[in-house]
Amino acid sequence: MAEIITLTILGGVDKDGVNEPIRSVDISRGEIVGIVGPTGSGKSTLIDDIEQLAQGDTPTGRLLLINGEKPDASVRADPRKKLVAQLSQNMHFLADMTVEEFLQMHARSRGKDEGLVSRVIELANGLTGEPIAPHHHLTSLSGGQSRSLMTADIAVISDSPVVLIDEVENAGIKKQEALQLLAGEGKIVVVVTHDPVLALMSSRRIVIRNGGMVDIITTSEQEQDVCCKISEVDNWLMSLRETIRRGDIVGEVA
Amino acid sequence: MKLVVIAGTPGSGKTSVLLHTIKALMRHEKRPAVVKVDCLWTDDDQRFKKLGIPVHVGLAKDMCPDHFTIYNTEEMLKWATAEGADVLLSETAGLCLRCAPYPDECLAVCVIDVTTGPNTPLKVGPLLTTADIVVTTKGDLVSQAEREVFRERVLEVNPGCIIVEANGLAGKGSFELAELIRSGPDVVDNMLLRYNPPLAICSLCTGENRVARKHHMGVLRNLDGFMEYKGE
Numbered sequence: 290m291a292e293i294i295t296l297t298i299l300g301g302v303d304k305d306g307v308n309e310p311i312r313s314v315d316i317s318r319g320e321i322v323g324i325v326g327p328t329g330s331g332k333s334t335l336i337d338d339i340e341q342l343a344q345g346d347t348p349t350g351r352l353l354l355i356n357g358e359k360p361d362a363s364v365r366a367d368p369r370k371k372l373v374a375q376l377s378q379n380m381h382f383l384a385d386m387t388v389e390e391f392l393q394m395h396a397r398s399r400g401k402d403e404g405l406v407s408r409v410i411e412l413a414n415g416l417t418g419e420p421i422a423p424h425h426h427l428t429s430l431s432g433g434q435s436r437s438l439m440t441a442d443i444a445v446i447s448d449s450p451v452v453l454i455d456e457v458e459n460a461g462i463k464k465q466e467a468l469q470l471l472a473g474e475g476k477i478v479v480v481v482t483h484d485p486v487l488a489l490m491s492s493r494r495i496v497i498r499n500g501g502m503v504d505i506i507t508t509s510e511q512e513q514d515v516c517c518k519i520s521e522v523d524n525w526l527m528s529l530r531e532t533i534r535r536g537d538i539v540g541e542v543a
Numbered sequence: 544m545k546l547v548v549i550a551g552t553p554g555s556g557k558t559s560v561l562l563h564t565i566k567a568l569m570r571h572e573k574r575p576a577v578v579k580v581d582c583l584w585t586d587d588d589q590r591f592k593k594l595g596i597p598v599h600v601g602l603a604k605d606m607c608p609d610h611f612t613i614y615n616t617e618e619m620l621k622w623a624t625a626e627g628a629d630v631l632l633s634e635t636a637g638l639c640l641r642c643a644p645y646p647d648e649c650l651a652v653c654v655i656d657v658t659t660g661p662n663t664p665l666k667v668g669p670l671l672t673t674a675d676i677v678v679t680t681k682g683d684l685v686s687q688a689e690r691e692v693f694r695e696r697v698l699e700v701n702p703g704c705i706i707v708e709a710n711g712l713a714g715k716g717s718f719e720l721a722e723l724i725r726s727g728p729d730v731v732d733n734m735l736l737r738y739n740p741p742l743a744i745c746s747l748c749t750g751e752n753r754v755a756r757k758h759h760m761g762v763l764r765n766l767d768g769f770m771e772y773k774g775e
Contacts (some may be wrong), residue, residue, distance in 0.1 A: 346722070394692045442688050
């Protein structure tokens with residue numbers, strides 16, 4: 290697999306067929322970019338365009354370039370050559386299989402070693418409350434268990450240079466740890482989020498309105514400071530949530 | 544004239560995918576016409592008519608819907624030619640999995656719903672295994688991992704097919720499908736079916752409605768898999 294240094298999105302059209310104001314976005318290795326915008330504005334559509342490395346052949350007409358060039362047709366479809374891993378909004382599995390069977394089959398489809406299965410389950414169990422076992426049926430997993438399994442699957446089996454995340458915050462899992470696991474090192478990460486911590490952790494955020502990219506905001510130093518402060522509040526909230534989940538008593542304000 | 548036969552299980556999104564694909568074909572100055580075959584009732588023709596293209600409905604009623612499609616293929620092509628079309632899109636009823644109504648000189652498209660689970664490709668039979676293009680729909684409702692596992696299963700039963708991931712709501716995949724149709728084969732003549740039809744008629748075909756075993760004749764198959772011929 291060729292190394293990906295930059296991913297370029299060339300602008301297409303919005304929902305009315307009018308050219309979107311942002312004509313080109315370059316994203317480099319190691320960067321986290323956010324996508325923000327009202328619900329229904331087309332954030333997931335942008336994620337989909339990136340996932341399929343659109344070549345002007347999707348309804349938006351956007352074009353995706355890798356290192357400034359058109360990607361080879363085979364990297365778009367063949368999971369063994371795929372450059373993009375995607376965590377979508379889905380909270381449940383629909384496949385009637387056990388966790389183990391499913392992960393083995395997914396490893397095969399990506400051309401990976403089936404021995405990775407236990408590593409995926411181990412990582413997933415680090416993100417969620419009730420542990421997942423290999424013999425569990427996928428369809429019986431809770432929303433949080435499913436999301437952590439999907440997250441761990443992406444980190445291990447779908448390990449790809451580009452990672453797309455669609456709303457990790459509503460997943461009932463430890464979001465910052467999940468993001469760290471997914472982002473890994475030297476990857477390109479694009480995340481749809483309205484969570485202030487996650488949005489401000491990104492270096493830039495693309496603003497979507499009526500299906501089009503209308504603005505790119507670079508996270509300012511002031512925003513970074515805000516991010517640090519709200520992280521502390523967020524961590525405190527999360528520890529309180531864990532205390533309550535365990536059935537313990539909440540102590541005084543620190 | 545190009546012939547595209549679109550088959551697939553009911554509710555898989557054949558009509559929705561087709562509506563987007565027709566728009567993409569028209570953008571490339573193709574002139575598509577649609578024949579929608581169903582068993583008893585359909586209102587899909589209304590959806591196609593909104594696109595301003597020639598539409599014809601065929602209801603198979605008492606006849607096997609796949610046989611109806613095959614029997615009327617010549618008529619459909621004549622009709623489409625008279626309407627000035629250069630692509631005939633024939634959408635089948637998609638009910639029986641025994642046959643596949645694909646002639647050799649067509650582009651055979653099978654539409655299949657990803658949410659039915661990764662075991663479905665093993666159950667669909669010739670509809671899927673003899674198709675040129677397999678369109679997977681509703682992929683937005685499952686994770687990427689599930690889409691990839693489903694894809695692997697499709698390739699297990701039809702290694703040579705082209706897989707198009709589509710979404711009937713958003714129109715994803717329709718440009719790709721339209722492109723494949725534009726570069727697809729032309730109808731010449733003397734078409735042959737890709738897959739063999741059932742072995743012979745049975746007594747149900749001739750109107751038998753009694754359930755008891757003794758009334759049944761023809762090439763029959765037992766629960767344990769044993770096949771026999773009963774009759775004169």
